[in-house]
Amino acid sequence: MKILAIGRNYTAHIEELNNERPDEPVIFTKPETALLQKNAPFYYPDFSSNIHYEVEIVLRICKHGKYIDKKFAHNYFDAIGVGIDFTARDLQDKARAKGLPWDLSKGFNGSAPISKFIDKTEFTDIKNLDFSLKLDGEQKQHGNTSLMLFKFDEIISYISKFIMLKKGDIIFTGTPKGVGPIAIGNKLEAFIENEKLLEVEIK
Numbered sequence: 001m002k003i004l005a006i007g008r009n010y011t012a013h014i015e016e017l018n019n020e021r022p023d024e025p026v027i028f029t030k031p032e033t034a035l036l037q038k039n040a041p042f043y044y045p046d047f048s049s050n051i052h053y054e055v056e057i058v059l060r061i062c063k064h065g066k067y068i069d070k071k072f073a074h075n076y077f078d079a080i081g082v083g084i085d086f087t088a089r090d091l092q093d094k095a096r097a098k099g100l101p102w103d104l105s106k107g108f109n110g111s112a113p114i115s116k117f118i119d120k121t122e123f124t125d126i127k128n129l130d131f132s133l134k135l136d137g138e139q140k141q142h143g144n145t146s147l148m149l150f151k152f153d154e155i156i157s158y159i160s161k162f163i164m165l166k167k168g169d170i171i172f173t174g175t176p177k178g179v180g181p182i183a184i185g186n187k188l189e190a191f192i193e194n195e196k197l198l199e200v201e202i203k
């Protein structure tokens with residue numbers, strides 16, 4: 001399986017990091033070794049001193065496809081979960097300043113905690129889905145999928161032109177505003193609507 005992700009997909013988050021609004025989706029990948037499942041703890045690595053949480057809705061791909069037309073893209077994912085796109089902001093800023101790739105700042109071990117997946121038919125409207133993140137009990141991020149610049153179908157269609165999607169792949173769909181640093185001892189909790197689906201302790 002592979003992990004794909006879109007950056008800069010919520011206007012308010014683009015503004016908080018002083019980034020440019022993209023004309024096309026900004027796509028990056030994380031290796032499979034970034035996955036953290038079943039509420040496993042995250043161990044703060046020594047190569048960064050500024051790791052940020054980014055809560056995101058995650059799609060699970062259910063069949064192979066390339067050059068997927070936008071109007072059929074909904075057939076290619078069957079379930080939704082919530083995840084955190086941990087980002088070593090200090091490494092990312094350094095890479096961005098030099099025009100170098102983001103890979104290490106986004107793809108390090110444990111940088112992709114995800115919840116269980118829920119069948120998408122269990123949601124009333126996935127185009128209007130609330131999600132949020134609490135740090136030590138305090139809400140830090142709150143988003144709604146209606147505010148995405150590139151919607152699920154557009155993301156799937158766009159990625160599949162370049163990279164064939166396969167069953168079991170997952171896609172992180174971007175973070176709303178409110179990103180911030182984590183510290184050892186913190187507890188993160190991620191929600192879809194009012195249901196807590198993910199918990200990560202920082203060790």
Ligand code: MG
Pocket residue numbers: 005006007054056085172174175
């Ligand atoms: Mg992100």
